[in-house]
C-alpha cells in the first residue's frame with residue numbers, strides 16, 4: 001500500500017483504504033447507558049424518519065447491522081411495540097411544528113413487514129409526526145424475493161415512492177458465498193415487479209471487493225446494473241469487520257480470498273467511470289444518482305440533519321444529542337412497556353465534538369462548508385483543524401478554498417483515514 005504521509009507530522013504512517021468507516025463520532029464506547037435524560041422532551045422541526053426492522057430471513061456473513069433471524073411472530077411482536085414506541089414519542093416530545101423531510105423504512109429487512117403494517121406506519125406519521133402530503137421521499141428497503149407485483153402496487157398506494165433493492169451481485173455463486181437468501185433471478189424479478197407497479201425511483205445496492213470476485217465479474221455486475229436503469233446506485237466496497245462471520249470464514253480459507261487493495265481500487269474507479277457515463281453522478285463516497293434523485297435520507301445521516309429512528313438499534317439525532325435505541329430486544333421491549341423511550345445509549349456532544357463529527361461525516365458527501373458547521377456547532381475552527389487541512393491538501397487528499405473542503409479523487413479512496421483525522425481518532 002502507498003505510504004503517502006512519511007513527510008508529514010500526521011501521526012499515522014500507513015494510509016488505510018479498507019473502507020472501515022467511522023460511523024459515529026464521538027465513538028459509541030463513550031456514550032452513556034441508561035441516562036436519566038433519556039426521557040427529556042425534545043422539539044422536532046425539520047427532520048427525517050428512520051425505521052429499523054431488525055429481522056432477516058437469513059443472516060449474511062458480511063453484515064453487522066442490528067438483525068436477528070426471523071421467527072414465527074417476530075413481525076407481530078415488532079409491529080405492536082413500534083406502535084407503542086410511536087405513542088411514547090407523541091406523549092413525551094413536541095411535534096406541533098414538525099416537518100418530516102424523508103422517510104426510510106430499513107433494517108434488517110423492512111420488506112418483511114406486511115403491506116397493512118407499512119400502510120399503518122405511514123398513516124401514523126401523517127397523523128402525528130409531521131409527514132405532510134406531497135412528494136416527500138418514502139423509501140422501502142427491499143430484499144429480493146420479499147415483495148411481489150401486487151405488494152408493490154399496494155404499498156405504492158400507501159405512499160411509498162422509492163424502492164431500494166439489495167442486489168449486491170449479479171452472480172449466483174457470489175450471492176451464495178455471502179449467504180444471501182436470494183438468487184439473481186429473484187433480484188431481476190423484484191426489480192421488474194417494482195417497475196411494473198409504477199415505481200420510477202429505483203435504488204440498487206451493489207458491492208465490490210467480494211471473496212473471489214474478479215474484475216470481469218465486477219464489470220458484469222456494473223453493466224447489468226446500468227442496463228436496469230436505476231435512478232440511484234450505492235456501490236459499496238465490502239467492509240470485513242474483524243472477528244465477524246465473514247472474517248472468520250476468510251481466515252479459515254472456507255471462502256476464496258478477496259481481491260488486493262489495488263484491484264479493489266481499480267473496481268472503484270471502474271464503477272465511478274461507468275456510472276458517470278450512464279448519467280449517475282457521485283454525491284457521496286459510495287452513492288450515485290441521476291440529477292434530482294439523490295436520496296434525502298442518506299444525505300441526512302451525513303449532513304448534520306436531525307433524524308428520529310425507531311425500532312431496536314435505530315439511531316437518532318436531535319441537535320447536539322445522539323442516541324441509539326436498545327439493541328437487546330428484551331430491553332427494548334421492557335422500556336416500552338414501562339412507557340419510556342427505548343434508548344440504550346445516549347450522548348450529548350460538546351460543540352467541538354459536534355464540529356468534528358459534522359466535518360468528518362459530512363465529507364462522505366464529498367464537500368463540506370466549514371463556516372456553516374462552525375455556526376451550527378458554536379465551536380471554533382481552530383489551529384489543529386487548519387493544520388490537518390493544510391496537510392491533507394499537501395497530500396492531495398482534499399482541496400480547501402474559502403470555507404469549502406472537498407475530497408479529491410485520491411481523497412475518496414482514503415476517506416476513512418481523513419474522517420479519522422478530523423475526529424481525532
Ligand SMILES: C[S@@+](CC[C@H](N)C(=O)[O-])C[C@H]1O[C@@H](n2cnc3c(N)ncnc32)[C@H](O)[C@@H]1O
Nearest residue numbers: 062063065107108109143166205236237238239
Ligand atoms: C443493512 S442492508 C439492508 C438491505 C436489505 N436487508 C438487503 O440486504 O437487501 C443495507 C446495505 O448495506 C450494505 N452492507 C451491509 N453490510 C456491508 C458491509 N460489510 N460492507 C459493505 N456494504 C455492506 C449492503 O449493500 C446492503 O444492501
Ligand code: SF4
Nearest residue numbers: 056059060063107108
Ligand atoms: S439481509 Fe440485509 S440486513 Fe439482513 S443480514 Fe443480509 S445484508 Fe444484513
